Amino acid sequence: MNAFFGSIVGGLRHIGKLTIDGIWRLGFITRFLFALLMASGQSVRRIHLTFRELYFSGVLSLLIITVSGLFVGLVLGLQGYDILQRYGSADAVGVMVALSLLRELGPVIAALLFASRAGSAITAEIGLMKTTEQLKAMDMMAVNPIARVVAPRFWGGVLSMPLLAALFSAMGVFGGWFITVAVIGVDDGAFWSQMQAAVEFRYDVVNGVIKSFVFGAVVSLIAVFEGYDCEPTAEGVSRAITRTVVTSALAILALDFVLTSFMFRGQ
Amino acid sequence: MMSRTALDLWVGIFVAIGFAALVFLAMKVGNFSGLDGRETYRIEAPFDNIGGLKVRAPVKSAGVLVGRVQSIRFDTETYRAVVQMEIDKRFEFPADTSASILTSGLLGEQYIGLEAGADIEPLREGDRVLITQSAVVLEKLIGQFLFDKAAEPAAQ
Numbered sequence: 001m002n003a004f005f006g007s008i009v010g011g012l013r014h015i016g017k018l019t020i021d022g023i024w025r026l027g028f029i030t031r032f033l034f035a036l037l038m039a040s041g042q043s044v045r046r047i048h049l050t051f052r053e054l055y056f057s058g059v060l061s062l063l064i065i066t067v068s069g070l071f072v073g074l075v076l077g078l079q080g081y082d083i084l085q086r087y088g089s090a091d092a093v094g095v096m097v098a099l100s101l102l103r104e105l106g107p108v109i110a111a112l113l114f115a116s117r118a119g120s121a122i123t124a125e126i127g128l129m130k131t132t133e134q135l136k137a138m139d140m141m142a143v144n145p146i147a148r149v150v151a152p153r154f155w156g157g158v159l160s161m162p163l164l165a166a167l168f169s170a171m172g173v174f175g176g177w178f179i180t181v182a183v184i185g186v187d188d189g190a191f192w193s194q195m196q197a198a199v200e201f202r203y204d205v206v207n208g209v210i211k212s213f214v215f216g217a218v219v220s221l222i223a224v225f226e227g228y229d230c231e232p233t234a235e236g237v238s239r240a241i242t243r244t245v246v247t248s249a250l251a252i253l254a255l256d257f258v259l260t261s262f263m264f265r266g267q
Numbered sequence: 268m269m270s271r272t273a274l275d276l277w278v279g280i281f282v283a284i285g286f287a288a289l290v291f292l293a294m295k296v297g298n299f300s301g302l303d304g305r306e307t308y309r310i311e312a313p314f315d316n317i318g319g320l321k322v323r324a325p326v327k328s329a330g331v332l333v334g335r336v337q338s339i340r341f342d343t344e345t346y347r348a349v350v351q352m353e354i355d356k357r358f359e360f361p362a363d364t365s366a367s368i369l370t371s372g373l374l375g376e377q378y379i380g381l382e383a384g385a386d387i388e389p390l391r392e393g394d395r396v397l398i399t400q401s402a403v404v405l406e407k408l409i410g411q412f413l414f415d416k417a418a419e420p421a422a423q
Binding site for chain 1: 289
């Protein structure tokens with residue numbers, strides 16, 4: 001009997017510890033974000049530091065984003081054509097490809113790829129700097145590691161994400177056009193004119209860009225935070241990288257639902 | 268470590284490609300050249316029944332897009348729906364223009380069709396279209412058809 005109660009108390013204590021840890025981490029990440037924003041002046045003054053990170057998170061992600069966008073567009077074109085031609089409206093395939101890419105797939109898949117391509121690299125880099133005590137050394141030399149290391153990486157990610165998402169969507173539309181118009185033989189004029197009639201700049205394109213901006217900020221924040229917060233051991237760095245990818249993916253998908261429910265309610 | 272000029276070049280290429288993609292999405296995929304950002308004027312039209320008309324539905328004249336529905340409200344004094352439309356400033360319509368709610372295709376979306384009248388005075392900001400024709404409600408149409416069919420043998 002005593003052992004039974006003991007296990008219940010132990011279970012409750014475990015739940016309590018998880019809750020407190022979660023809240024503590026949330027508070028820590030908020031304070032971290034404030035410290036990061038306060039230290040961001042240097043990212044503008046020494047803009048070259050930010051450019052360097054724009055190269056690592058943006059330019060080096062170009063290939064994977066372009067190729068993935070193309071293939072997603074090809075698949076959307078095939079599937080869309082297969083379903084729409086049953087209802088005799090194969091011309092509307094352009095609308096389907098463009099809207100699904102601009103509103104959802106572009107920002108979401110680009111952000112997922114960005115988290116696994118650039119986010120993990122940022123966490124690994126900062127985590128390794130912490131493990132080898134480079135961050136501490138900077139502190140000793142009166143260089144604020146958040147201003148010098150963390151903020152440029154954060155802003156590099158925030159800036160490159162909308163551009164990558166736009167590129168993803170554009171490549172996807174091209175892929176959809178290629179498979180349906182050039183290969184299957186849907187009418188070229190109908191493909192573009194129906195798409196242009198259905199897609200609205202303010203409603204669809206701008207909302208997609210806002211989404212990718214939010215995802216960029218969240219993924220970059222998680223990546224720099226996990227790197228900064230990691231346990232300074234080899235195992236700790238590897239765990240932090242895993243957490244970056246997993247937390248980013250969950251955050252992207254959950255935030256996407258929240259943003260979609262505010263943006264697109266089919267009035 | 269890559270030299271600073273090479274790095275700047277690559278970042279420049281990246282930003283240029285990203286913005287080119289955005290411009291492509293805005294111009295070619297979305298129709299940025301639509302009414303967005305154009306100057307417009309607002310007119311109102313009361314309808315007995317708007318059917319499935321929605322906010323942001325197109326307003327067309329002779330099949331050409333001239334504006335969009337801005338808001339739909341219910342007038343409790345006349346018990347009619349009042350539809351407010353934004354019309355592109357480039358298009359002027361006579362004051363006795365008539366508005367009707369039409370459907371594109373058999374089951375397509377509903378839009379407002381404007382038919383120009385003959386008045387010399389144009390419609391201005393805040394004016395009201397007086398001659399309107401409501402949406403055709405399919406159930407009413409079928410009901411009327413059945414009613415007429417049932418009445419036919421009795422008349423003979």
